[in-house]
Amino acid sequence: MQKTPKGLRLHIAIFGRRNVGKSSILNAITRQEVAIVSEIAGTTTDPVEKPMELLPVGPVLFIDTAGLDDVGALGRLRITKTYKVFERADIILLVTEANKWTEYEEEILEEARRRKIPILVIINKIDLSKPGKDFKERLNREKVPAIETSALNCDWETTVKLKNELIKLLPKDFLNPIPLVADLINEGDLVILVIPIDKEAPRGRLILPQQQTIREILDKKASCLVVNERNLSDAIHNLKQKPRIVITDSQVFEEVFVQVPDDILVTSFSILFARAKGDLEELVKGAQALDNLKPADKILIAEACTHHPIGEDIGRIKIPRWINQRIGGEIDFDVFSGHNFPEDIKRYKLIIHCGACMLNRKEMLARILRCREKGVAITNYGVVIAYLHNAMDRVVQPFNLFQRSGSSIVTTTPRC
Ligand code: SF4
Incomplete structure (x- = not known):
């Protein structure tokens, strides 16, 4: 069981x-x-x-x-x-x-x-x-x-x-836990979930954030269609009903954005977890620290579980590579996992956290609070990936988190 x-x-x-x-x-x-x-x-x-x-x-x-x-x-x-x-x-x-x-x-x-x-x-x-x-x-x-x-x-x-x-x-x-998706959809809605099946996907099963999202959609008496990024476009065109929202793995944002028409909402599992487990607004603000990074700055990658990294691991390989490419130099990355969140965080310019599906909200909020007290920016995987792909506006749109004011972004009170 x-x-x-x-x-x-x-x-x-x-x-x-x-x-x-x-x-x-x-x-x-x-x-x-x-x-x-x-x-x-x-x-x-x-x-x-x-x-x-x-x-x-x-x-x-x-x-x-x-x-x-x-x-x-x-x-x-x-x-x-x-x-x-x-x-x-x-x-x-x-x-x-x-x-x-x-x-x-x-x-x-x-x-x-x-x-x-x-x-x-x-x-x-x-x-x-x-x-x-x-x-x-x-x-x-x-x-x-x-x-x-x-x-x-x-x-x-x-x-x-x-x-x-x-x-x-x-x-x-x-x-009254903060929902992942239940408040973003209505009974009878259709949700598309994009789940890439690559080397990092565990064999024969879906991961916890995906399972929890599906469960909430079913609890809401809505439906979901699970596809991988390669057949997303066909799936959308074959539908009689427009999907309410597309929720994707952050690693395939680029492929998803080109396939989903602008009038359909898109977000990621990590963004859903950033809100449910922590403070989405704080994590979105934290990503702006990426603009001020210089080679040799330190970034902490924090993962809430001690999984065995394989292949192109998102926290250890992909995100560091994208950030190094963006700044044109080498950042000094540390990785901590499980309940091991270091005391001495002031040496980091940025902390990039995983979706924290294995932590309770209390622990994630305690980490965010510690960062705020020490003046250290914190964000999460999905938020960083959206930022690096210039897609922040689109992926936070379902949460009413931002409103446009000229070319700048103004934060407003989250709907949740
Ligand atoms: S705790 Fe973090 S690293 Fe582990 S499965 Fe959940 S989101 Fe991924």
């Missing part, structure tokens, strides 16, 4: 000092043995990820973190990894014990507030010690929701109570 991709799951991070029972709480919520539970302090080293179906919430990813009160060199590494979890957490569960509110809890609460992440305090082990008046007053002053429990003696009632509190914290983005 195919699992829900990580990028579509609600990310719930569990924080707590060592041995307050984080793993037991995770087991109590899910009613499964899903994490290491040990009497030895610090058994959970790296954040442990557990994808689950949590009814009635749906697909979630629990991230069971190491204690931030860890010591020693290994401890510091754990702390760094644990801190990175804030970047992708949609919800934080802070597990503590009765009458213990230390700098650690303060720090987690402060960081969650700073990043506007909903947080629930879970006072565990109340079979050993009940929260006193001072402790309760402290939590009231903090205005933070809290729940008392004993995960080791967990019954159904406790599980339901924990889940109900968790449901109250569900963020807007999770309840």
